Amino acid sequence: MPHGQHVHGMLPGGLRIIEGLLPGFTAQVTSAGGLTGDILADVRWYLNGLPLRRTATGLTALSASRPLLEGTIRERVRALPNVKILDGYDVTGLCASDDRDRITGATVADRDGGGSRVVPADLVVDVTGRGSRTPRWLAELGYDAPPADRVAIDLAYTSCLLTTPDELFGDDLIVVSPRFPGQLRSSVMQRLEGGRVLITLAGVQGERPPVTHDELPAYAQTLATPDTYDVLRAAKPLGEPMTFRFPAYVRYRYDHLRRFPAGLLVAGDATCGFNPVYGQGMSVAAMNAAALGDELSHGGEPDPYRYFGAVAQSLEAPWRMAVGADLALPGVTGPALTASPLTPDYLRRLQLAGTEDADLAAALLRVTGLVDPPQTLLRPEIVERVDRAASAVISG
Numbered sequence: 001m002p003h004g005q006h007v008h009g010m011l012p013g014g015l016r017i018i019e020g021l022l023p024g025f026t027a028q029v030t031s032a033g034g035l036t037g038d039i040l041a042d043v044r045w046y047l048n049g050l051p052l053r054r055t056a057t058g059l060t061a062l063s064a065s066r067p068l069l070e071g072t073i074r075e076r077v078r079a080l081p082n083v084k085i086l087d088g089y090d091v092t093g094l095c096a097s098d099d100r101d102r103i104t105g106a107t108v109a110d111r112d113g114g115g116s117r118v119v120p121a122d123l124v125v126d127v128t129g130r131g132s133r134t135p136r137w138l139a140e141l142g143y144d145a146p147p148a149d150r151v152a153i154d155l156a157y158t159s160c161l162l163t164t165p166d167e168l169f170g171d172d173l174i175v176v177s178p179r180f181p182g183q184l185r186s187s188v189m190q191r192l193e194g195g196r197v198l199i200t201l202a203g204v205q206g207e208r209p210p211v212t213h214d215e216l217p218a219y220a221q222t223l224a225t226p227d228t229y230d231v232l233r234a235a236k237p238l239g240e241p242m243t244f245r246f247p248a249y250v251r252y253r254y255d256h257l258r259r260f261p262a263g264l265l266v267a268g269d270a271t272c273g274f275n276p277v278y279g280q281g282m283s284v285a286a287m288n289a290a291a292l293g294d295e296l297s298h299g300g301e302p303d304p305y306r307y308f309g310a311v312a313q314s315l316e317a318p319w320r321m322a323v324g325a326d327l328a329l330p331g332v333t334g335p336a337l338t339a340s341p342l343t344p345d346y347l348r349r350l351q352l353a354g355t356e357d358a359d360l361a362a363a364l365l366r367v368t369g370l371v372d373p374p375q376t377l378l379r380p381e382i383v384e385r386v387d388r389a390a391s392a393v394i395s396g
């Protein structure tokens with residue numbers, strides 16, 4: 001994966017689904033060197049530049065490189081007796097029945113020049129990620145392409161692998177320093193297998209983190225908290241920094257289409273990409289996998305309208321959280337969101353309150369971790385505690 005060398009946080013909601021689909025997944029990753037802990041007790045969260053109050057939530061944080069996560073899933077899938085993986089082929093198009101009402105397979109091309117062939121299929125699921133060509137292929141078959149909601153965030157990542165003195169991390173697995181009002185910069189540091197540390201520095205809206213080791217500490221020094229700077233200053237680099245540019249993320253509204261061929265579904269980033277700084281993409285892909293499993297469990301012909309409806313419903317919370325936070329930045333363009341009682345002001349007060357009240361910090365992470373629905377943050381007892389604790393932080 002071109003983005004495999006950057007920090008990949010696994011949200012507890014996504015991990016639960018993957019663990020349900022592939023029991024023993026977490027243990028397998030940790031036996032290969034991945035690390036686990038509690039998402040609040042063992043992760044340093046700096047929101048608005050202030051540390052969230054720590055407590056055990058019972059929710060697992062899994063810290064491992066993207067290649068280890070992806071390789072473990074691939075190994076498990078490959079071991080299924082009814083799965084065959086065609087390595088070294090590109091999917092180049094869809095095959096349809098003469099009346100074009102049904103997708104009957106896909107054409108694949110050998111990457112080593114061995115020619116093309118057709119793989120017949122009862123069901124084709126497009127999981128080709130952000131570069132999915134299904135919108136174009138649908139239009140070529142005479143269907144409407146799905147409307148696209150695009151959020152132009154203009155994000156840039158620089159990541160580096162390091163070894164670092166243990167005392168800088170203490171017992172923590174991950175250190176998260178998100179951007180806060182007025183800042184366009186953020187960082188995440190995570191311990192990885194093999195005793196390594198991966199740091200990703202991010203900038204949005206044209207803000208570009210530097211690309212050489214020499215320049216990184218000065219950039220990190222401008223973050224709200226000194227942790228990233230301290231680690232970068234004391235660390236030994238393992239190889240050169242890696243960069244990634246991400247102009248926009250796109251949600252294809254397949255759920256809005258009135259006409260769709262049988263025998264085709266779309267999942268993962270191919271249907272909805274996310275701003276990677278919120279760490280939602282792999283978890284949402286897992287949610288899509290669960291929706292696909294539900295659809296197939298009905299038996300008979302998969303119903304694309306029911307499937308895309310279920311996907312849309314599961315996307316509602318993560319999409320709203322990501323887009324709501326990004327649209328709050330001046331100049332970011334994207335689809336308007338319907339009004340919600342979870343206003344940016346309330347969320348900010350909740351974040352501040354979480355620096356005083358560990359239960360509120362846990363409630364917040366249960367929602368951003370895609371375990372609890374956002375409405376839980378509006379329970380009267382939570383609202384009351386937010387008012388109390390946030391006022392104490394603001395006046396203190």
Ligand SMILES: Cc1cc2nc3c(=O)[nH]c(=O)nc-3n(C[C@H](O)[C@H](O)[C@H](O)COP(=O)(O)OP(=O)(O)OC[C@H]3O[C@@H](n4cnc5c(N)ncnc54)[C@H](O)[C@@H]3O)c2cc1C
Binds near residue numbers: 010090131279280281
């Ligand atoms: C820089 C960056 C950082 C990220 N950080 C996080 C994070 O912290 N947490 C998180 O949860 N998510 C993160 N994400 C998002 C996450 O990587 C994706 O959401 C997730 O990988 C989506 O899975 P997917 O299977 O849909 O697509 P992908 O993982 O993109 O996989 C698509 C696969 O399809 C293959 N493919 C594409 N076209 C074809 C073709 N024509 N024929 C055959 N094969 C094809 C590709 O080679 C690839 O293997 C990040 C993304 C980026 C870019």
